[in-house]
Amino acid sequence: MIKRSLLLSSLLLVAGSLQAQDQAPDLDKAKQTAETLCAACHMADGNSQLAANPKIAGQHEDYLFKQLREFKGWNGNPPVRENAIMGGMVAGLEEADMRALAKYYSSFELQPEPAKNLETIELGQQIWRAGIASKGVPACAGCHGPAGAGMPAQYPRLSGQFADYIDVQMKAFRDGVRQNDPNSMMRMIAIKMTDPEIKAVSDYAAGLR
Structure with missing residues (x-):
């Protein structure tokens, strides 16, 4: 009985090892x-x-x-x-x-983009850290983290990303062009924001480290 149990365990370990090898990314x-x-x-x-x-x-x-x-x-x-x-x-x-x-x-190291518009950094920081209470816009940091590191798999890293790219994606969510956000979260947020607000927070996110 003991030998049979050991044999079965060995077979399961081998099968598990082969399955892991099959699933390993190429x-x-x-x-x-x-x-x-x-x-x-x-x-x-x-x-x-x-x-x-x-x-x-x-x-x-x-x-x-x-x-x-x-x-x-x-x-x-x-x-x-x-x-x-x-x-x-x-x-x-x-x-x-x-x-x-x-x-x-x-696996590669990001070569980050800098924030480029210092005139809007205060507004961008405010939206990132605290949201826009009067409009019901939550703080971006709540999902993307204080330093913009994000949380997999739903919330991407935004720190060091192109400000223009973030701006375009937020407007795509706002306009319903992009619809793959979990529970329509980004669409419900972006629709409450103006172009200057989106631009300010996008530029601030680019400068986060």
Whole structure:
């Protein structure tokens, strides 16, 4: 009985080890994909040089995977996050490819962008830390953290991101163009904010470290 139990345990350990190996991200393939498919917009290390394309170096692995998956859509369902360019980029990727890419890019060190508009830093700081009480806008720090580090997988790291990119995404949430926020949270927040308020907090977030 003891020998049989030990044999069964050994078989389970081997099976578990093989399963773990099967599920391990193929980082070599991810590197190749990053250098051939992603680098034109995000650079091979995820430190994009253009504000139209976000910096993804050092971004939370779970968040990156969530976004990639939602750009593609699954099981016959349309993409949750619609984007013609990214939709084309992820069309040929399987779930394992996306997981590997997310892990690959999350491993790089972010080269942060600076805040550029000192005139609005006070307003941006106020919104980030305390929200806008008169409008029912909560503090950004409540979800994205005091230093903008975010919380995976729902809340991305915003510190060091392009201010212009954050601005565009907040307006996309506000206008209903982007709809992949959990429980419509960002849409309900952004719809209460003016363009100057969005710009101020976006610039402040870019300067966080």
